[in-house]
Amino acid sequence: MASITFREVEGSSLKYWMLFGGIGLFVLFGFLSYLYMHHHGHVVTGMDNQIVWGLPHVFAVFLIVAASGALNVASIASVFNKPMYKPLAPLSAILALALMLGGLLVLVLDLGRSDRLIVAMTHFNFKSMFTWNVFLYSGFFALVGIYLWTMLDRNVKAYSKAAGTAAFIWRLTLTTGTGSLFGFLVARELYGTSMLAPMFIIMSFAYGLAIYLMVLVAAYAWTGRPLGDAVMMRLKSLLAVFVAAVLYFVVVYHLTNLYFAKMGSVESFILRDGGIITTLFWVGQIVIGCAAPLVILLSSLGRQRSWIMIASALVILGGIAQMYVTIIGAQAYPLDMFPGMTMKSSFYDGVIHQYSPTMAELFLGLGGVAIALLATTFAVKVLRLLPANLDDATVAKLEH
Amino acid sequence: MNNMKSMSDDTPSSPERRRFISVATVTAAGVTLAPGVMLIDVAHGRPEEQAASNAVRWGMLVDATKCASGCDECVSACSTENGWTPVAESAHPKQAPQWIRKLELQDPLTQAETNLPMMCQHCEEPPCVDVCPTGASFKRADGIVLVNRHTCIGCRYCMMACPYKARSLVHEPLNDTQKPDVPRGIGCVEACTFCVQKVDRGDGTTACVEACTASGHNALVFGDMNDPESEISKRLRELPTKQVRADLNLNLGVRYHGI
Numbered sequence: 136m137a138s139i140t141f142r143e144v145e146g147s148s149l150k151y152w153m154l155f156g157g158i159g160l161f162v163l164f165g166f167l168s169y170l171y172m173h174h175h176g177h178v179v180t181g182m183d184n185q186i187v188w189g190l191p192h193v194f195a196v197f198l199i200v201a202a203s204g205a206l207n208v209a210s211i212a213s214v215f216n217k218p219m220y221k222p223l224a225p226l227s228a229i230l231a232l233a234l235m236l237g238g239l240l241v242l243v244l245d246l247g248r249s250d251r252l253i254v255a256m257t258h259f260n261f262k263s264m265f266t267w268n269v270f271l272y273s274g275f276f277a278l279v280g281i282y283l284w285t286m287l288d289r290n291v292k293a294y295s296k297a298a299g300t301a302a303f304i305w306r307l308t309l310t311t312g313t314g315s316l317f318g319f320l321v322a323r324e325l326y327g328t329s330m331l332a333p334m335f336i337i338m339s340f341a342y343g344l345a346i347y348l349m350v351l352v353a354a355y356a357w358t359g360r361p362l363g364d365a366v367m368m369r370l371k372s373l374l375a376v377f378v379a380a381v382l383y384f385v386v387v388y389h390l391t392n393l394y395f396a397k398m399g400s401v402e403s404f405i406l407r408d409g410g411i412i413t414t415l416f417w418v419g420q421i422v423i424g425c426a427a428p429l430v431i432l433l434s435s436l437g438r439q440r441s442w443i444m445i446a447s448a449l450v451i452l453g454g455i456a457q458m459y460v461t462i463i464g465a466q467a468y469p470l471d472m473f474p475g476m477t478m479k480s481s482f483y484d485g486v487i488h489q490y491s492p493t494m495a496e497l498f499l500g501l502g503g504v505a506i507a508l509l510a511t512t513f514a515v516k517v518l519r520l521l522p523a524n525l526d527d528a529t530v531a532k533l534e535h
Numbered sequence: 536m537n538n539m540k541s542m543s544d545d546t547p548s549s550p551e552r553r554r555f556i557s558v559a560t561v562t563a564a565g566v567t568l569a570p571g572v573m574l575i576d577v578a579h580g581r582p583e584e585q586a587a588s589n590a591v592r593w594g595m596l597v598d599a600t601k602c603a604s605g606c607d608e609c610v611s612a613c614s615t616e617n618g619w620t621p622v623a624e625s626a627h628p629k630q631a632p633q634w635i636r637k638l639e640l641q642d643p644l645t646q647a648e649t650n651l652p653m654m655c656q657h658c659e660e661p662p663c664v665d666v667c668p669t670g671a672s673f674k675r676a677d678g679i680v681l682v683n684r685h686t687c688i689g690c691r692y693c694m695m696a697c698p699y700k701a702r703s704l705v706h707e708p709l710n711d712t713q714k715p716d717v718p719r720g721i722g723c724v725e726a727c728t729f730c731v732q733k734v735d736r737g738d739g740t741t742a743c744v745e746a747c748t749a750s751g752h753n754a755l756v757f758g759d760m761n762d763p764e765s766e767i768s769k770r771l772r773e774l775p776t777k778q779v780r781a782d783l784n785l786n787l788g789v790r791y792h793g794i
Contacts, residue, residue: 176721178707183629187691187704247689247704247722254686258669265668265692321662321783322698470700472653472779473640473794480653481610481622482636482700483629 139222139533142523144358146516154357158509165502168495169244177247180496185488186466190459191245194500197342197458198238198507199272199313200335203306204343206231206279208370209286210306213299218533219369222522223351224299228283229514230347230507231306235275237507241500264312264319271309278302287518310336317461324401325465330391334384338454341377345450348374350511352444354521363527364440371443375432378450382425385457397474404468404487405460412464415456424453463490581735589676592788593657593729594760595744596767596776599793601754602650607637609652609755612746616730618714632703634727635743640794649794652743652755655680655701655727656779657788663693663702672724678760678788679729689722698780702726729757729788760788 144151172179182189208227212220243252259266282302285295314335320326348370355362389406392398405416428446436442467488472478478485515521522529581587613635614621625631635654641647657680663672664680671686672693682693682702694702705721713719716732730741740757747755758767776790 176707177704178627178630183627183706184632184694184700184703185629187694247691247724248687249689251686251688254669255688255690258671258686260664260667260670262665263668263692265666265690269668316692319666320696322696466695470698472699476640476642476649479639479641480636481628482633482653484636484638484653484700 139529140523141222141225141519141521143517143519144354144515144521150357151512151516155509155512158505158512161498161501161505162509164498165241165500165505168498168502169249171495172245172499173249179493181490181492182496183488185483186463186490188462188466189245189490190463190492190496191241191499191503192462193455193458194503195238195241195245196313196316196462197455198234198241198503200310200339200458201342201346201454202231202234202238202339203275203310203313203336204339204341205234205347206302206306207340207343208347209282209299210303213282213296214303219366219530221533222525222530223366225283225286225518225520226351226354226515227347228279228286228302229518229520230350230511231279231343232276232283233507233510233514234343234346235272235279236510237503237505239272240506241503244499264315268309268312268316271305271312274305275302275309278305287520306339307336310339317465322470323465324398324468324471325392325405325461328388330384330388334381334388337377337380337384338457341374341381341450342454344370344374344377345447345454348447349444349451352440354515355525358521360521361524361526363525363530364438365527365530366525367440367443368438371432371437371446374443374447374450375429375437378425378428378432381457382421382429385420385425401468401471405464409464409467409487412460412467416460416464419456420453420460422453423449424457428453466490581737583735587675587677587679589678590761591676591759592678592761593734594678594758594767594788594790595657595729595741596756596770596774597651597789597791598754598756598774599649599651599791601752601793602637602652603752603754604639604648604650606650606750606752608746608750608752609743610635610637612742613654613727613730616714616733616742617717617728618712618719619725620710620712627706630704630706632705632725634703634725651791651794653699653701653779654743654789655729656699656785657727657729659786659788661785662696662698662783666692666696668692675731677734679731679734680726680788681728681731682724682726684718684720684723687723689724691724693724698783698785 180189206227208220209224211217212224243249255269278298279302282298285291285298311332314332317326318329318331352362389402392402405412407413428449431437431442431446467490469485469487611621617634619632619634622628622631622633635652638651638653640649657678659678661674661680664674668690669686669688671683673683674680689704691704694704702724703726704724705719708721709719719725733741744755744757747753756767756770758765760767760771762768771790774792776792777794778787778790
């Protein structure tokens with residue numbers, strides 16, 4: 136097998152520092168939003184006692200799910216022994232770590248008492264899915280960190296497969312845990328199903344790979360390194376499979392719900408009468424997130440790099456829409472305490488809850504995305520994560 | 536002294552008289568102390584160092600047939616007792632905490648209306664306690680579900696988990712309406728405590744029940760559901776009652792009649 140040369144990105148050009156500064160600006164905005172929210176309380180957000188998890192959770196959960204999926208490329212290389220993916224693995228691992236960092240920061244900074252983070256680290260209730268997630272997140276950092284080390288340090292290279300397998304199993308468990316944050320909730324109609332765990336796993340595959348593709352292409356284009364079509368064609372086909380699988384899960388989930396009379400009204404809310412939620416479902420989640428990327432990736436358009444980039448961007452946007460529908464949509468529909476009765480109260484019982492996120496929430500969420508990108512941009516400068524050359528000839532040698 | 540001595544010396548003490556005095560003393564002591572002892576037993580007031588006991592299960596009966604439309608005495612009493620701002624006075628009504636609220640239900644087919652107060656149902660199997668990552672959400676041995684103000688991190692997972700929308704997050708800095716025995720705080724989640732401060736004082740009732748009784752509606756009864764002789768137990772034996780979302784099998788501390 137031919138060897139691959141990994142090289143740091145030089146990162147001394149004006150373009151690099153402008154990119155770094157631009158992303159850094161969003162990190163700063165995110166931090167200022169946090170300070171603003173922390174100082175005044177959640178009263179300055181669009182969240183209330185009806186919509187208790189808002190836009191920051193949409194970003195946080197999206198990033199955490201995508202983090203697990205970003206590790207996919209590395210897993211294919213070491214767990215499933217596909218040599219072509221080996222040179223792509225280090226970037227995959229660093230992206231996984233960076234996205235997880237961004238997601239967790241948003242989650243933690245949106246707490247009502249983010250100053251009590253130490254309490255969350257020292258007091259555990261092991262019946263809580265949240266507690267399990269605390270361990271799954273920290274374990275993810277540790278395992279992916281070790282895995283990355285085995286990729287970068289020749290002395291420990293022998294352990295790469297073991298570390299990769301452990302990280303692979305861990306990340307499947309982690310996303311099961313993320314899906315189960317919602318799956319283990321009995322109160323709301325759209326949650327409380329084991330379907331959410333595997334659905335989140337397949338969503339993670341799609342979101343993670345879409346982000347990976349965009350970062351990979353951007354990194355190679357901006358550094359002028361050759362990136363052949365062989366890699367791109369393989370990854371875009373994989374993305375198409377993942378997106379189709381997401382669509383399959385979404386269809387089965389809603390069809391099952393529609394079959395039960397008790398779910399009729401909440402399903403009509405999401406699919407027909409929910410206003411912005413319905414629009415986000417059909418236009419965001421289904422058309423932008425699934426149908427359009429599938430058409431692009433499976434048609435002749437998918438042979439052009441720019442179209443693969445568009446498809447990836449659509450998968451990411453559709454993914455955020457899907458998270459919005461999953462998290463906000465389920466809360467916007469009122470709790471059905473007395474089935475068959477209409478309800479009225481001073482506490483907004485029986486009415487659809489409106490939610491308008493404020494700029495603070497938006498920038499806190501974007502801050503998480505920015506942290507992930509900033510960490511990746513910095514990592515490729517200081518670590519040998521990217522192969523110097525990924526043209527078709529180099530990649531072809533790997534498979535023989 | 537001499538006089539007294541001589542008096543006692545001189546007085547003949549018959550066995551009957553002695554018996555009478557001892558019986559009288561015991562009776563007098565009994566009459567004086569018994570109500571106190573009985574009261575303590577009834578109300579389960581307990582000293583601070585004594586833990587809550589699972590021999591008691593505090594509960595509430597809501598008779599929806601007596602709950603008057605438009606009356607919100609229970610809500611005002613709760614707000615006054617526990618120091619939360621009434622929603623009508625709040626600048627941010629959607630974000631204002633409401634520990635108890637009046638629900639107006641209507642059957643769209645028959646147009647029949649039902650009124651009832653809704654608050655924390657003090658489940659025996661509380662989903663909020665299950666999901667709380669830090670254990671801040673907890674159930675006392677006597678069935679009261681509470682939030683530990685010192686370990687709540689404001690993650691709101693309990694609010695996602697509660698089937699009764701019973702919990703509120705404190706969204707903004709609190710004003711000076713706070714009560715010394717009802718700790719609250721910005722960024723923390725809170726809900727009905729069954730007036731735990733009153734229960735622990737030995738009042739044996741809650742602010743909402745007192746207000747409902749005072750207004751003459753008598754729709755609410757509070758007491759120990761484990762004590763077969765308590766008023767609530769007797770009424771629960773007589774009246775058919777339901778639990779809200781009984782399908783979830785959470786074994787609620789609040790039972791409704793007439794729903």
